[in-house]
Amino acid sequence: MVGCFFEADAQWRSHHEGPRKTAFVRRSVRALASDLAALGIPLLVRKVPWFADAPAAIVELMQETGATHLQFAAEYPLNEVKRDRSVWRAVTGIGRQCTRHEGSVVLRPGQLLTNAGRPFTVFTPFKRRWISALSAATLEVVPSPEPQGEAIAPLSVCWDEAAEADDTAIWPAGSHAARKQLDRFCLEALQRYQKDRDFPGVEGTSRLSPHLAAGTISPRQVLNAVGLDGPIESSAYVNELVWRDFYRHVIAAFPHVSRGGSFHPHYDHLRWEQNPSGLEAWKSGQTGYPLVDAAMRQLTSTGWMHNRLRMVAAMFLCKHLLIDWREGERFFMEQLVDADFAANNGGWQWSASTGTDAAPYFRVFNPELQGQRFDPEGTFTRRMVPELKEVPDRFLFNPLKAGLTLNYPRPIIDHGMARQRAIDRYRNSQPNRSD
Ligand SMILES: Cc1cc2nc3c(=O)[nH]c(=O)nc-3n(C[C@H](O)[C@H](O)[C@H](O)COP(=O)(O)OP(=O)(O)OC[C@H]3O[C@@H](n4cnc5c(N)ncnc54)[C@H](O)[C@@H]3O)c2cc1C
Structure with missing residues (x-):
């Protein structure tokens, strides 16, 4: 097994993602490289400036490494959807297997429709349907890979750290930092979330958003940790995770939104x-x-x-x-x-x-x-x-x-x-x- 991270810096810039987010993602990739190295799995980092370059780069990498099966987490803005489709076609086109995981949502866009068979455009009925569709299967999280040998040295990732925004102290990156932040929130603030969440002078929210956005923790992991013991309908915190899914379902169903259009x-x-x-x-x-x-x-x-x-x-x-x-x-x-x-x-x-x-x-x-x-x-x-x-x-x-x-x-x-x-x-x- 090899892990691979494709950095699409030109595409990200064209999406207006700034230096703080990019630096956070890079720090997360470094953390992932050392987590995988401890399991004996190398993480390769490739620069593919535009999403359109990804299919050829992935095919080349699979041929180079002899990989037979590509696994990736789907994303839902329009350009990302197009990229994922082209990658899928390219990989299956050379006879290799391809599996996409729902790492960025709890429930897959397209899965929830109104009684009339249309995408939801109103939050409250969406939330009702979302809760009724939850099941053990929809909350499953892809397990971490098994070790595949002795630990190896993480490959050095060739980014100029000095040139990066240094937010390490305020935004520690990587999946261990995400888990720590989630555990701290569950222990110290979750009970008071409904009361405190609107007050900026209080540390009342989870501050997990950078991790959820970068994928160092998934919404299913968060939901499993916070949501399933009490009455889920009334959990203010779960409500926010539903908003998060809602907006992903909206952009997937209404592509004009990804082209800069007003929804109305x-x-x-x-x-x-x-x-x-x-x-x-x-x-x-x-x-x-x-x-x-x-x-x-x-x-x-x-x-x-x-x-x-x-x-x-x-x-x-x-x-x-x-x-x-x-x-x-x-x-x-x-x-x-x-x-x-x-x-x-x-x-x-x-x-x-x-x-x-x-x-x-x-x-x-x-x-x-x-x-x-x-x-x-x-x-x-x-x-x-x-x-x-x-x-x-x-x-x-x-x-x-x-x-x-x-x-x-x-x-x-x-x-x-x-x-x-x-x-x-x-x-x-x-x-x-x-x-
Ligand atoms: C104008 C505007 C712009 C925003 N831009 C972003 C953005 O670029 N990235 C981003 O992650 N969130 C964005 N949000 C949503 C929300 O403000 C942040 O997710 C939240 O403040 C992050 O802090 P937290 O992790 O402590 O949230 P918590 O209150 O702890 O919520 C938990 C998680 O739920 C999700 N969430 C919470 N509120 C919302 C919401 N209203 N819509 C969608 N998801 C939500 C986030 O993933 C968040 O981490 C925006 C909201 C507004 C009004």
């Missing part, structure tokens, strides 16, 4: 603002809205953002600033260590009200109220925006009212005006307007 195509005609200075203020955490700025600074300084903040920051961009959600989607992909096309696109289209089962267009989060509600003591916001350290709690999310001289921008847009403008603009792009 009429929103492709919505008129967005051209506002480069607003976009720049948003990216750099200088909007004058403390919770939005804290969120964006968490993203750019750590490569991760709390889920509540992802919704607040995303909605601010596409509702307050009326900037095309695709600008934000791309920036998140570039910055996130857990960049994941399905979850990111789903989250952006939810926030922009253009997606499946999205927030209704007239829902516009008020960043001041969101701050008061989800960071009531300002622990998180003051950590990320130290300019506001001295501002008393009651003015923290509207610091202008404090009457202090601060090295912090005034709000770049008025909330009330922006909310009304967004509602009007969205209303005008509804397909069945009678006026």
